[in-house]
Amino acid sequence: MKTFVKSISIDTKNRRELVNITSFVEQAVKESGINNGIVLIFVLHATATIVVNEDEQGLKKDIINWIDEFLDKERKYYHNLIDNNADSHIAASFFGPSKVFPLVNGKLIKGTWQEIMLFELDGPRNRRQVLIEVIGE
Structure with missing residues (x-):
């Protein structure tokens, strides 16, 4: 079994935004030389996550708006004391910090409209680190 690991760095510009990183993941798969296995995408931060969905502007705004409405920033949270x-x-x-995809015949397997996105939840931030690990044969 082979393993290939690549780290990428993403800068974000807004407090909340979805940044498509699918091309970075596909490039890492290509660089790995691994044909069959799994691909792990993991963000090394407590206020960012990885989501999989359609990269459509309206939908991305809907997701952000839903989070903002569901988790009112002005609510009295204990963590806000620090x-x-x-x-x-x-x-x-x-959402969780990671997603896993199958890799078959050198191709990342995902649905037609599925894109891999870093979901920034507390930006803007410089250098959000995303680890891409390809495991297989």
Whole structure:
């Protein structure tokens, strides 16, 4: 079994935004030389996450608006006593830090409209680190 690991760095410009990283993941798969296995995408932050969905502007706004409505930033959160971003931590907890995709015949397997996106929940930030690990034969 072979393993290939690549780290990418993403800069974000807004407090909440979805950044398509699918091309970075596909490039890592190509560089790995691995044909069959799995691909893990993992963000190394507590206020960012990885989501899989259609990269359509209206849908991305809907997702952000839903999070903002569901987790009111002005609500009284205990974590805000030390840091004013409890809503971002809570949102990240719902989505989780990683996703796994199958790799078959050198191709990342995903649905027609599925794109891999970094979901920034507490930006803007410089250098959000995303680890891409390809495991297989």
